Amino acid sequence: MSENDSIKPHGGVLVNRITNIDPTGLFSVTISEDLANDVENIADGIFSPLEGFLGQQDFESVVSRGRLANDLAWTIPIVLDVDEQTGSKMKESGKVLLQNPQGVGVAVLNVEEVYTFDKEKTSQGIYGTTDSSHPGVAKTMSMKDYLVSGKIDYIQRPDDTEIRKYRLTPKQTRQAFAQAGWKTICAFQTRNPPHVAHEMLQKTSITTRDGVFFTY
Structure with a gap:
């Protein structure tokens, strides 16, 4: 099996937002480690077909019916939350440098929209409950009040760590599957x-499929 024969990515196109643009002089915002991971996942195409953080139309469609506005299935909104003052500065700046908690500028966000959202409606739509004992609900209710959308340009990966040496992009996994001759693959998330x-x-998967792909 060649790489070109592999299963098409969700949405049909494997996104690549890796660039080498110069962020000098841009207004900067520090984001959480989780958001920094989301940005890298967008850049590598793990979140294909997303090219950035969801705009309002896509966000509301995901919350209300588990699909993007173009009707493609998508159940968890990928968003960047900020306070009102930061959102206003980001909208005015147009291009914003996103820094991880270590102060590394990892990506440039091309700001498109800044909008508010209903946290209870979002929780109910995504998780089917507004009970704050649900971790997803608790996280949603603790978010800042504004969301910023726009495509990202990824400019620098964080420093290598022991676990990062095992990280593979979708392109690399497709190459590995092709080299192994795998046509049928079962994925298993090793969260626990x-x-x-x-x-x-x-x-069972090993006996009925070509291979098992462990993700984390």
């Missing part, structure tokens, strides 16, 4: 230590 049921699913 595997339970017995997980182990049984993995063993």
